[in-house]
Amino acid sequence: MLEIKNITKKFGALTAVNNLSFNVQKGDVFGIAGPNGAGKSTLYNLITGLYPFEGSIRFNGQELRGMLPHRIAKLGIARTFQIPQTFPSLTVEAGIGIGNYFGSQDGFDSSYVDQILKFVNLDKKRNHKTGQLNLLDKKMLMIGAALATKPKILMLDEPMAGSNSKEIISLMDLIKRINQDMGIAIIIIEHFMKVLTELTRKLLIIQTGTEICCGDPVEVTSNPKVIECYLGSSGDGQITTSENSNSEIHIGEKNAEKNLTGSNHAGGK
């Protein structure tokens, strides 16, 4: 469905995305992970037409290169952002209506907006201004507005960021329902390995815009290259998927300092 072939994006001397290629099939849940500044969000910006790029991105056979973001949305590619984006001047219902009216190829359908409001559990807050919502509801609204465009593929950018364990469970359940009940393919950027191993069928790890490895999530997380990418070359830590912690990437104490100083990280986003 989505074929990404040799895409590269440079910002001056910085190569944010370097010759990346991967495919996402219908109904897939595809994970993307990597250290901060690896180029994950930039990759989303390329797919959604926010930045020009070299290479090719095809969606259902149609080339997206050079296409404007609103046209890509209408083709059936929706996305969310790491920092929740809402429309403070609009009500929750109007915010979701924006997605349905402007993004759906089928035209505006108020009953579909109602369905989405219920789906993301915001039907009781439909008349609230979005500025009044808490963080979880803002994320739900952002996902709801994206779903209202009736996408074929939904790209989630760190949906769990800043969430507590209860909210993470609720968001994971929502993502599963989007994929299974609505049949929408999902691409998810996430730092929490537990989320990625539980939700995704394929996981891509990138660093400084370059692919480190791609494949089965469990295999990928035990790949030495991935461990090195996260923990450094002398890594004696391991990537675990703890049930009780929000910070899913557990690192050995020796390497914690190294990781925090960013010595293994790519440049800024």
Add this chain to the structure above:
Amino acid sequence: MDLKRNLLLLTIIYGIIGILPLFFGSTQFIMHILIICLIWSVVASCWDLIMGFAGIFSFGQVAFFVIGSYASAIISAKFSVPPIFSVFLAGIVAGALGILVGLPCLKLKGAYIALVTFAVHMILEPILKGDIGRAIGTGGSRGILTIEPMNIFGYTFSSSQLVPYFYLMFILAIICSLIILMVIKSHWGNAFLALKDAEVFATCLGVSAFKYKLMVFALTSFLTGLIGGFYAHYVGMISTRMLGTDLFVTLMIMLVIGGIGKFPGAIIGSFITISINEMLSPLGSYRPIILGAMVIILVLMMPDGIIGLIQKIFPGRNREEARTIS
């Protein structure tokens, strides 16, 4: 504010304005002030639509008003077009120029749009006064001194009897206000607000920033040009004096007093501003100082203007919901 509350407020505002000639119909000066208030209420509402709702810092509203005035005066004089049609054509001319100005602005953001649109305002005066202006019939520095009065179905509106003029402008203001209200409360209006609040997210949901920003430029400059055309036929003479900073600042005060992005605040703001301005006229050069001081006090005490105050007094549904959340 929802559509019902907006319509109720508009009905109250225009209901009050509509009966004023019953009390002041014989006083020419007051009727003239009321007509001027109605004219500026539409211009201020248009400015509020583009700046307050769409978040585009366009400073070209007075320029489009002047373009509409000159266009209608020239079209009616040169091509013998009845004023009722030339006013409409003036709106189209201003709308087309609005699109031309809007196109480069789509590549810009915030203060840069303000600079470009204010540059249009600034270059308009030398163009109208210069050779190009004279060639198209602007009258150069002198302006256009004899403009045909409004004439509909053989009835000529006279400056000696202002009540008919008042009701003509009253109907025009109601039509313009309803158009603005319909736009604000439609999906277009939501698109304007969405682009103002989170442009990247809005475009990723399918909103074409290009289309809707250009649309708001076209609509506001069309309505402003149309009202400019009416103004030219009402006052009978126009010059580039309108492009001075006085009018520009007064319009901005109207928005601030009414509440930016708080339709129909601009209508209330225009009536209050013009009334205060006239009442302070005996103070001569002290007038702008006192008006400026009043604006500072109002901004500090009521940052959301009169409409913000009304919303505080009558909170309605949203406030109740905010309480529920907390």
